[in-house]
Amino acid sequence: MKNAINGKHLKIGTYNNYPLSWTEGSENGTIYGCGVAFVLVNILRKKFNFTFEVVVPEQNIEYGGLRPDESLIGLVNNSKVDMAAAFLPVLVRYNKLVSYSNDLDEGVWMMMLKRPKESAAGSGLLAPFATYVWYLILAAVLIYGPCIYFLTWIRSKLIRDNERTIPLSPSVWFVYGAFIKQGTTLAPEANTTRVLFATWWLFVILLSAFYTANLTAFLTLSKFTLDIENPEDLYKKNYRWVASEGGAVQYTIKNPDEDLYYLNRMLLNGRAQFRSLAYDHEFLPMVTGGAVLVKEQTAIDNLMYDDYLRKAREGVEEAERCTYVVAPNAFMKKRRAFAYPKNSTLKILFDTVLSYLIQSGIVKFLEHRDLPSTKICPLDLQSKDRQLRNTDLLMTYFIMITGLAAALAVFIGEVIIKRYIKVEVKVEGKGKKLKRHKNKSVKPERYDNSRPPPYDSLFGYHRYKFNEDSKKEIINGREYYVVNTVAGDVRLIPVRTPSAFLYS
Numbered sequence: 001m002k003n004a005i006n007g008k009h010l011k012i013g014t015y016n017n018y019p020l021s022w023t024e025g026s027e028n029g030t031i032y033g034c035g036v037a038f039v040l041v042n043i044l045r046k047k048f049n050f051t052f053e054v055v056v057p058e059q060n061i062e063y064g065g066l067r068p069d070e071s072l073i074g075l076v077n078n079s080k081v082d083m084a085a086a087f088l089p090v091l092v093r094y095n096k097l098v099s100y101s102n103d104l105d106e107g108v109w110m111m112m113l114k115r116p117k118e119s120a121a122g123s124g125l126l127a128p129f130a131t132y133v134w135y136l137i138l139a140a141v142l143i144y145g146p147c148i149y150f151l152t153w154i155r156s157k158l159i160r161d162n163e164r165t166i167p168l169s170p171s172v173w174f175v176y177g178a179f180i181k182q183g184t185t186l187a188p189e190a191n192t193t194r195v196l197f198a199t200w201w202l203f204v205i206l207l208s209a210f211y212t213a214n215l216t217a218f219l220t221l222s223k224f225t226l227d228i229e230n231p232e233d234l235y236k237k238n239y240r241w242v243a244s245e246g247g248a249v250q251y252t253i254k255n256p257d258e259d260l261y262y263l264n265r266m267l268l269n270g271r272a273q274f275r276s277l278a279y280d281h282e283f284l285p286m287v288t289g290g291a292v293l294v295k296e297q298t299a300i301d302n303l304m305y306d307d308y309l310r311k312a313r314e315g316v317e318e319a320e321r322c323t324y325v326v327a328p329n330a331f332m333k334k335r336r337a338f339a340y341p342k343n344s345t346l347k348i349l350f351d352t353v354l355s356y357l358i359q360s361g362i363v364k365f366l367e368h369r370d371l372p373s374t375k376i377c378p379l380d381l382q383s384k385d386r387q388l389r390n391t392d393l394l395m396t397y398f399i400m401i402t403g404l405a406a407a408l409a410v411f412i413g414e415v416i417i418k419r420y421i422k423v424e425v426k427v428e429g430k431g432k433k434l435k436r437h438k439n440k441s442v443k444p445e446r447y448d449n450s451r452p453p454p455y456d457s458l459f460g461y462h463r464y465k466f467n468e469d470s471k472k473e474i475i476n477g478r479e480y481y482v483v484n485t486v487a488g489d490v491r492l493i494p495v496r497t498p499s500a501f502l503y504s
Contacts (some may be wrong), residue, residue, distance in 0.1 A: 001345050002048060005050050006050070010083070010087045011081045012053070013086075014037060015056060015060050015062065017035075017086060017087065018279070019299070019302050020037055020299070021035040021036070022035050033085060036366040040363070043353065052082075057075055060278055061244075061246025062247050064246045064251075065246065065248050071246055072339075073094055073097065073098060076098045076339045076457075080340070082346060083340050084338060084340075086339075089335070089336055090335040090337055090449045091251060099342055100340075101347060101350065102337065102351045104337050105367070106295050106483055107299040107336040108333050109296055109297070109334075110294075110327060111331050112287060112292070113291075113324075114323065114324060115325040116227070125395035125396065127215070128211050129211070140203070144175050145171040146171070146172070147196075149168045151192065153304050161190070163188070163193065166237075175200060178201055179204055224379055226379070228292060231332070234264060234266070238266075238271060239291075240290060240291045241292035241293070242272070242275060242291050243295065243379050244277070246274075246480055249274075249331070252334075260331075284303070289443040297326075297356070304322075305372070323378065328379060338350070448470050478494060479494070480492040480494055
């Protein structure tokens with residue numbers, strides 16, 4: 001068989017799938033094959049001493065088409081080429097049409113999308129806790145106030161002492177005030193009520209500690225995450241996505257026996273699209289517009305690297321060069337190989353040499369030789385500084401606007417109730433009712449003992465009594481006023497001489 005192929009002229013089919021295989025034309029119309037696939041073909045050519053010409057299908061697709069000449073597999077199946085020099089996915093459906101070589105590698109299809117400005121984990125003040133945690137905290141704030149009122153009401157019915165029921169409004173305001181670390185004028189005396197108050201304070205202290213620690217960690221050590229991490233996310237979140245027409249992705253999601261068959265529904269409702277494009281960079285406008293590109297990892301790495309180099313040559317800032325990002329998990333994996341017509345003797349000859357190339361790691365080296373050793377535009381750019389942006393503080397603006405709107409609504413409600421609605425108020429200790437009419441305000445003679453006593457009731461309007469006859473004394477070389485307080489105590493007040501202002 002080796003002698004039979006010696007000096008023979010072969011027809012080798014391929015298609016544009018940079019960097020694994022592509023074609024270039026000369027001025028005289030001759031087509032040259034390039035890429036990893038033709039490096040391997042040239043090794044085989046030197047080994048078996050044959051010549052070849054490159055044939056490309058009418059459409060740049062692997063499978064499908066109305067006529068055999070439109071796809072690469074169609075050319076091989078109809079023996080219009082002697083072999084297909086391309087990294088073709090090994091699909092069970094086409095084993096009856098062509099013979100595949102030994103596996104060259106395992107192709108990994110990844111999802112490339114436009115890099116989002118914010119992490120999917122959240123940003124700003126809401127990021128430290130998950131969404132359901134915030135809902136539980138809100139439920140605790142709303143429920144605990146009525147719980148205090150209800151439990152103190154039950155206690156006042158069962159135990160007759162000086163401890164009265166804490167009304168609903170003070171209970172709610174205590175819960176809210178303690179939540180934002182403010183004090184309260186309530187002074188519970190019963191042990192039951194004290195335990196209720198201490199429980200809520202302990203809850204607030206622990207919650208505040210966890211929140212502060214997580215917020216610090218998020219602003220300094222947080223990992224950037226994406227909305228799209230698995231193929232299931234495309235379906236659940238209804239993302240638009242695009243892939244090459246006539247490729248392994250299209251035939252995988254159309255095959256009911258495949259795990260990704262559920263994505264076929266997105267193709268039917270227009271959220272998935274397959275395009276036959278000659279060059280991969282033609283997909284970039286779609287990705288920039290919000291679509292997710294599904295393609296082989298090698299092709300995506302080269303696409304992102306070329307885009308990065310182009311922006312570097314154009315003088316784009318370092319922080320703006322990584323426009324795209326790759327999802328952390330694979331879309332699918334398929335074995336890839338060359339293809340021959342059925343019962344071709346070339347498979348027996350070439351597979352032995354290809355096995356040596358695969359086992360020695362030459363195929364893997366050729367796939368990554370034009371790429372840098374470091375990861376291209378990783379998910380986490382590992383910025384050295386983390387400056388707060390408006391998106392981080394967006395919640396503070398929302399709280400401020402909401403608070404102002406709530407205060408305005410309460411103010412309007414108070415004006416309507418106090419000026420335009422008649423309210424009956426019972427005076428404490430009397431059975432009569434006072435009526436508050438329109439444009440008339442009558443204050444009931446009622447004292448709220450939950451508030452602290454007025455300052456003037458403790459010290460009076462003037463705490464110290466000064467007059468011209470106030471006595472002065474010199475003590476330790478300094479002049480003092482000797483004054484009497486309203487409570488009858490004696491105090492020494494230093495006299496402020498002009499020189500004392502130098503030390504103030």
